Amino acid sequence: MLAYLIRRLFQAAITIVVMAVLVFVGIYAIGNPIDVLISPEADPAEIEAAIRRLGLDQPLWRQFLLFVGNALRGDLGTSFVHNEPALRLIIERMPATLELAVAAMLISIFLGIPLGMIAGLRHDRPSGRGIMAASILGFSLPNFWQGMMLIMLFAVWAGWLPSGGRGDTVPLFGVPVSFLTLNGLQHLVLPAINLALFKTALVIRLSRAGTREVMLQDYVKFARAKGLSERRVVLVHMLKNILIPVVTVLGLEFGSVIAFAVVTETVFAWPGMGKLLIDSILNLDRPVVVAYLMLIVFVFILINLVVDIVYSLLDPRVRLSGRAE
Amino acid sequence: MTGPVLEIRGLRTWFFTRAGVVRAVDGVDLAIGAGEVLGLVGESGSGKSITGFSVLGLIDPPGRITEGSIRFRGEELVGAPEERLRRLRGAHVAMIFQDPMMTLNPVLRIDTQMIEAVLAHRRMPREEARARCAEALRRVGIPAPEERLKAYPHQLSGGMRQRVAIAIALLHDPALIIADEPTTALDVTIQAQILYEVQKLCAETGTSLLWITHDLAVVAGIADRIAVMYAGQIVEQGPTAEVIARPLHPYTLALLESVPSHNRRGQPLRQIPGMAPSPLALPEGCRFRPRCARASERCKEPPPVLSREDGRQVRCFHPCQEPAPAETERA
Numbered sequence: 057m058l059a060y061l062i063r064r065l066f067q068a069a070i071t072i073v074v075m076a077v078l079v080f081v082g083i084y085a086i087g088n089p090i091d092v093l094i095s096p097e098a099d100p101a102e103i104e105a106a107i108r109r110l111g112l113d114q115p116l117w118r119q120f121l122l123f124v125g126n127a128l129r130g131d132l133g134t135s136f137v138h139n140e141p142a143l144r145l146i147i148e149r150m151p152a153t154l155e156l157a158v159a160a161m162l163i164s165i166f167l168g169i170p171l172g173m174i175a176g177l178r179h180d181r182p183s184g185r186g187i188m189a190a191s192i193l194g195f196s197l198p199n200f201w202q203g204m205m206l207i208m209l210f211a212v213w214a215g216w217l218p219s220g221g222r223g224d225t226v227p228l229f230g231v232p233v234s235f236l237t238l239n240g241l242q243h244l245v246l247p248a249i250n251l252a253l254f255k256t257a258l259v260i261r262l263s264r265a266g267t268r269e270v271m272l273q274d275y276v277k278f279a280r281a282k283g284l285s286e287r288r289v290v291l292v293h294m295l296k297n298i299l300i301p302v303v304t305v306l307g308l309e310f311g312s313v314i315a316f317a318v319v320t321e322t323v324f325a326w327p328g329m330g331k332l333l334i335d336s337i338l339n340l341d342r343p344v345v346v347a348y349l350m351l352i353v354f355v356f357i358l359i360n361l362v363v364d365i366v367y368s369l370l371d372p373r374v375r376l377s378g379r380a381e
Numbered sequence: 382m383t384g385p386v387l388e389i390r391g392l393r394t395w396f397f398t399r400a401g402v403v404r405a406v407d408g409v410d411l412a413i414g415a416g417e418v419l420g421l422v423g424e425s426g427s428g429k430s431i432t433g434f435s436v437l438g439l440i441d442p443p444g445r446i447t448e449g450s451i452r453f454r455g456e457e458l459v460g461a462p463e464e465r466l467r468r469l470r471g472a473h474v475a476m477i478f479q480d481p482m483m484t485l486n487p488v489l490r491i492d493t494q495m496i497e498a499v500l501a502h503r504r505m506p507r508e509e510a511r512a513r514c515a516e517a518l519r520r521v522g523i524p525a526p527e528e529r530l531k532a533y534p535h536q537l538s539g540g541m542r543q544r545v546a547i548a549i550a551l552l553h554d555p556a557l558i559i560a561d562e563p564t565t566a567l568d569v570t571i572q573a574q575i576l577y578e579v580q581k582l583c584a585e586t587g588t589s590l591l592w593i594t595h596d597l598a599v600v601a602g603i604a605d606r607i608a609v610m611y612a613g614q615i616v617e618q619g620p621t622a623e624v625i626a627r628p629l630h631p632y633t634l635a636l637l638e639s640v641p642s643h644n645r646r647g648q649p650l651r652q653i654p655g656m657a658p659s660p661l662a663l664p665e666g667c668r669f670r671p672r673c674a675r676a677s678e679r680c681k682e683p684p685p686v687l688s689r690e691d692g693r694q695v696r697c698f699h700p701c702q703e704p705a706p707a708e709t710e711r712a
Contacts, residue, residue, distance in 0.1 A: 180442065272441075274483035280439055281478075282498040282549060283471030286463075292497075296488045371488055372533040 064364070068357045075353045076127065080120055083346050132350060133343025137336070142347035146329055151231045152222060153321070153328030157313040159235065159248035161306065164255035169302065171256075172263020173290065179268060187260060194257030203250040203323035210246060218243050220325035247324040251317055255309055262305055266298035273297075300371050307363030311356040384455060385412040386557050386589045387436065392449035394428075394435045403660045405431040405444070407613035410686075411591075413557065418583065418590040420604030420621065422597060422636070424657060428613040429593045430479075433559040436591075437474060438466040454556065472502040475550035477579075479562040481543035485534035491545060492530040498549050517548040521578060540571035547575070551582060558583065559591045564599060576603055597640055601625055609633045612658055612668040619693030629695040629702055632669045667697070675699045 178184035211219035223243030225232035234240025318330035336344035394406040478484040495514035518526035564572040617630040655672040666681040
């Protein structure tokens with residue numbers, strides 16, 4: 057296990073270096089930040105001074121080393137717009153996005169797996185077909201449209217829930233969260249459902265496919281032949297086998313939910329990282345975009361590691377070993 | 382105990398598929414006495430496994446028992462409530478499956494899978510249940526059972542897993558064990574050991590055994606009586622030695638002739654001409670007629686089951702121990 061972790065950390069380091077090169081080349085080296093930062097009417101001497109100040113006269117590799125050196129000290133640049141360290145800006149918004157993402161994941165797990173199993177067990181009955189038909193809607197309707205419809209139904213017509221914003225927050229271990237206040241919870245419900253709809257449809261389909269595959273296995277029949285109750289057959293023998301693919305996909309999806317909650321955060325004016333990213337792209341605030349991408353790489357690596365560990369807990373045939381296969 | 386442990390009368394288990402009705406089991410009569418070993422022989426798709434699953438009520442949709450009766454110790458099982466069947470399964474009627482690689486759940490430890498089988502039928506502390514499981518493993522010849530209990534299925538060999546499955550089947554000393562080709566997936570040496578042990582354990586406890594197989598050699602060594610199945614029906618039934626030595630049904634004869642050891646060296650292996658009929662389109666009358674060398678015009682009618690005085694039964698107009706129908710009569 058320890059050897060495995062060390063090997064994974066090594067891989068993670070390589071991934072981050074590769075990603076740093078890509079992000080740096082993609083964002084800093086292509087295009088000219090001077091055009092954005094200095095007004096076109098400035099005289100050549102001023103422009104010359106700005107280029108020297110920003111280090112743009114240095115060769116590319118030296119610029120890159122400077123970027124890496126600063127990044128290692130936790131400095132991913134300063135926002136052009138907010139004049140604050142980019143990383144701090146993002147970290148400040150992170151709890152809001154994480155809370156939204158976690159809420160959405162919980163909804164998709166606790167709704168998607170049972171519905172998917174029912175759809176699999178009753179695949180030839182109306183209830184099973186109904187669930188599948190509904191999941192197609194979750195898949196195919198555009199996310200932003202679903203969000204707007206939710207706002208229209210529950211905020212505008214019914215007036216039960218607020219249409220946007222985050223609501224009241226209380227600190228939990230120093231991090232502001234909104235699910236502990238009634239007002240915050242009301243604000244959380246609609247965006248969380250919106251973000252969860254696609255994932256739920258995905259989990260339903262995965263669980264159904266898994267159920268239909270597992271229910272035909274001999275070990276399920278053998279479990280029944282032992283005289284076990286249907287409850288135990290489904291909730292122990294089948295569920296544990298179905299969870300293996302679901303966990304893998306959910307792990308990957310969790311990363312993308314955090315990274316690309318952009319649409320939902322925009323529709324519901326949720327003050328998270330996604331909204332910051334969109335604003336920064338619109339304002340050509342490059343340090344923030346770079347810091348965001350680097351942070352997301354880090355989050356993805358972390359989630360993948362956790363998924364691998366959970367996987368090994370679920371499936372005894374997978375043993376994490378330090379040796380390369 | 383008086384009367385048979387299991388008595389099947391006119392059982393029909395049909396599968397209502399999109400392509401049509403598959404008459405997998407179509408009028409099967411069987412009886413197994415206490416402590417008796419009955420070998421149910423047939424080729425793939427003859428309906429022998431479905432017959433076994435029908436007894437336990439483990440037929441998955443679109444399959445359904447459409448007709449007939451299954452009596453276990455006099456109690457009717459067809460149409461019995463699911464909870465009653467659940468209480469019988471594992472406790473009074475146990476089953477061993479074909480492929481030991483597939484019958485144990487890969488993600489659960491052996492102890493989990495054995496203890497749950499004990500607790501499904503008996504209330505007792507977990508520790509006591511665990512001790513029973515270790516004892517059951519010891520009984521089927523597994524060394525160091527305490528350690529094996531903590532293993533996952535993939536850590537055991539095929540023969541070992543089948544022993545675990547047998548140990549699970551024997552946990553509650555059932556009156557009947559249905560063994561669905563339990564040795565087919567094993568090496569020949571392991572096969573012989575398992576055969577010997579199942580036979581021994583059943584004899585010790587007086588358990589009846591329904592041994593489902595396509596392997597005549599296996600069944601000849603273990604069964605008291607043989608029932609030969611073809612296309613959803615039993616075509617011949619009788620004491621093992623009699624059926625093997627003097628088969629009555631042309632299909633049984635053809636099966637015996639296609640066993641390699643019965644042929645002389647250097648000669649090509651005998652085969653049964655043609656293929657088993659599709660269960661969607663069964664021939665009229667005798668189902669073996671298109672492949673039968675003895676078939677006549679009469680065979681287009683469904684043949685009756687002839688019960689003979691020596692306890693043998695055959696579903697044929699022209700049993701092999703009688704002269705073949707005259708040339709003019711042949712179809």
